[in-house]
Amino acid sequence: MKKTVAVVLALLMVFTLFAGCGGKDDGGDYAGTIKIGVFEPASGDNGAGGKQETLGVQYANYETPTVEINGEVYKVELVTADNESDPSKGITAAEQLASSGVSIVLGTYGSAVAIAAGPTFDSKGIPAIGITCTNPQVTEAANYFRICFLDPFQGTVLANYAYENGMRKAYCLSKMGDDYSVGLVNYFSEAFKKLGGSVVEEQFEQGNSDFAAYVANAKKNGCDVFFSPVSTEAAALIINQADAQKLGMPILASDTWDSNVITGAAKGTGLDIIVTTFYQEGGSPEFDKGIKEWIEGDKTNLENNGGNTELAAVTAMGYDAYYVALEAIKKAGSADPGEILKVLPSVTYEGVCGKVVFKDSGDADRSEAVVKKCNTEEGTWEYLGTQTVQ
Numbered sequence: 001m002k003k004t005v006a007v008v009l010a011l012l013m014v015f016t017l018f019a020g021c022g023g024k025d026d027g028g029d030y031a032g033t034i035k036i037g038v039f040e041p042a043s044g045d046n047g048a049g050g051k052q053e054t055l056g057v058q059y060a061n062y063e064t065p066t067v068e069i070n071g072e073v074y075k076v077e078l079v080t081a082d083n084e085s086d087p088s089k090g091i092t093a094a095e096q097l098a099s100s101g102v103s104i105v106l107g108t109y110g111s112a113v114a115i116a117a118g119p120t121f122d123s124k125g126i127p128a129i130g131i132t133c134t135n136p137q138v139t140e141a142a143n144y145f146r147i148c149f150l151d152p153f154q155g156t157v158l159a160n161y162a163y164e165n166g167m168r169k170a171y172c173l174s175k176m177g178d179d180y181s182v183g184l185v186n187y188f189s190e191a192f193k194k195l196g197g198s199v200v201e202e203q204f205e206q207g208n209s210d211f212a213a214y215v216a217n218a219k220k221n222g223c224d225v226f227f228s229p230v231s232t233e234a235a236a237l238i239i240n241q242a243d244a245q246k247l248g249m250p251i252l253a254s255d256t257w258d259s260n261v262i263t264g265a266a267k268g269t270g271l272d273i274i275v276t277t278f279y280q281e282g283g284s285p286e287f288d289k290g291i292k293e294w295i296e297g298d299k300t301n302l303e304n305n306g307g308n309t310e311l312a313a314v315t316a317m318g319y320d321a322y323y324v325a326l327e328a329i330k331k332a333g334s335a336d337p338g339e340i341l342k343v344l345p346s347v348t349y350e351g352v353c354g355k356v357v358f359k360d361s362g363d364a365d366r367s368e369a370v371v372k373k374c375n376t377e378e379g380t381w382e383y384l385g386t387q388t389v390q
Contacts, residue, residue, distance in 0.1 A: 031072035034335045035079050036061075036325055037097035039107035039117065039128070044085025045231040048261050049314055050109040051304040053131055054080065056318025057106055058301075059291045067326050070333055076326070083108055085231075087116035098124035103335045104328065106321045109314060110231075111135030111151075111180040118144045127328070127341040131321045132255055132278065132314045135183050139362040145344055147321055147356050148255075148278060149366035151180075155187025156389045157276050157369045158227065158252050163195040167225040167250070171218035173238075175230055176203040184229040184254055204234075215241040219248065229254035236265040243269040250274060258372075258381070260310040267379030276369040279313035280383040284352035287319065310380065313353070313370065320351030 038057055041050035058078065066073050079100050083090035090113035097105055098120065105121060105128040108114050114133040118141025121128045130138050130146030134154060138144055162170060170192055174181035182203070189199045200221045202214055215238070218226050226249055228238055235257050242251060250272040253262075258277035266273055281288055292309040295301045302308070305315075328347045332339040349356045357365045371384045 030066070030075040031069075032335075033075045033077050034067060034329060035077050035100065035102040036322070037100070037102035037105035037107075037126075038078050038080040039083060039090075039094060039097060039105050040080065040109055041085040041113070042080075042082040045233045046085040046110040046113075046256075048232045048306065049132075049256060049259060049312070050083075050085070050107075052259065052306070052312045053107070053109045053314040053318040055295065055301060055304055056131075056291070056315035056320075057322045059294050059315075060319045060322035062294060063290070064323070064326065067329050069330065069335070074335070083110075083113050083117070085110055085113065087112050090114075090117045091120055093117070094120040095124075098126055102126065103337050104129065104325050104340055106318070106325060107131055108133060111138055111183070112178055114138045114144065115140075115179055124337075125341070126337045127344050129321050129324060129344075131317045133180075134255065135179050136363075137179065137183075143341060145358055145362040145364075147324060147351075147353075147364045148317060149369060150363060151184045151254075152187045153367070153389055154254055154276050154369060155184050155189075156191040157371075157387050158254065159188050159191035159195060159197070160389065161274065161276075161371065161387065162192060162225050162227070162250075162252060163197055165250075167197070169198050169200070169221070169223045170225045170227050171221060171223035171249075172199055172201045173214050173218075173226070173228040173230070174201075174203050175234065176205050178230075180256070181228075181230050185227065188227055188229075208234075209237060211238045211241045212245070214238070215245050215247060219245065224249050225252055226250070227252045229256060231256060232259045232261040235262055239265040239269065239271065239273075242271055247271065255313060258313045260306040260308055260312065260379075263310065263374055263379045263381060264306065266374045266376045269376050271374070271376055273374040273376070274371065274384070275374075275381075276371055276387075277313040278370060279311075279316040279353045280370050280372055280381065281311050282383070283316070287316065287352045291315070291319070316352050320349065320353050320356065323351060324349045324356055 081093040083093040094117035111133040
C-alpha cells in the first residue's frame, strides 16, 4: 500500500496558526482525541491561498468537531503547521505533523510542497489527502491521495477555451522551478498546439517582483491570450502591469487565481480574466450561508479570507477534505494511520464540490471544471459554466 523524529523539535515547530479551530461544543465527555494534521502555507508566495484553504477545514471542524468510532465519541483536534510555501521547509513541517501524532493529514495548497513532502508521509505511514494540489506527481507518493482534478485535464480545458474563443497565439508565463506552474504551462501548451495554436513561453525567477518586461513581451510578440497559472502574490503584480500597459488581450489562469486577492487587484481595471476552478458561490447555498457567517463573525477568520466573505473554491474544497477524512476514520473504526490508510481508497463522499471517489492512482475521479470570469467593475467572480474534456 500506497516512525522516529525528535519530539522536542516537534513541540517547537508544530502549532496552531489560525483562529477558529474550536468546534461548536468544546465541552462534554469524550473517549479521546483524534488529531488531523493541516499541512498548509500561512506565509510565502501561497500564504493567502493556504489560509483560505485552511478556513474550509476549520469551518468543517467547527461544524462537526467530533467523530464516532465503534459507538464512542472522540473530539477532533486540528494540528496545523505552516510549510511556508517552500518545498524544503515543507519537509520539516511534514515531519513535525508526523511526530505530533496525527492520524491523517490534509493539504497542501501548492503542488511543489506536496510533492516534496510525499516521501515523508510515506516513511511515517501517515495518509495524506491533497485538497487542491493538482500536479500529477503528488500521488506518486504511495500515501498521498487527492480530491481535486489534475493539471493535464485543467490545462486542456484552458487550451480548449482559448482556441474555441478565437485565440491562436498564447503567451505562457511560469515560475522557474515551480512544479505547478511549469507543469500546467506544459499541459496547456501541448493541448493548444494540437488544436493549431502557437505558443511563446517565458519563466521568471524566484523572488521576482517586476513583471513589466513579461507583459511587454506578450504584446510585442502579437499574442492574443496571456496564460500564467502562478501564485496569487505574483498574479496581483501581473495584473497591475497588465493594467498599466493596457495589455489588450484576455488573461487565462488556473485555480490559484480563484481568490479575492485577484478580484481585489483587478477591480477597476477592465481586464478580461478567466479562470478554471473547483467551486462557485451558489453551488451549495446552505454551505455558503454558514461559512460566510462564521468568517464574518471572527476577526482572524475575516483577515485570513482577505478581509471579506467572498468564497474561494479552495475553501469549499478544504471543507470537503475534512469530511472525507472523517469518513475514512469512521470506516477504519480506528485513529491508527495504518488502518485509515487501508480503507481510504474505498471511501466515497458527496461534497459541496461534487462526489469524491478515488481511482487506483489515489486521484479523485474528476472530469469537470468550473469556468468563471472576473467582474472587474464589482470585483467579484461571475460563473460562466462548467467544462469537461473527453
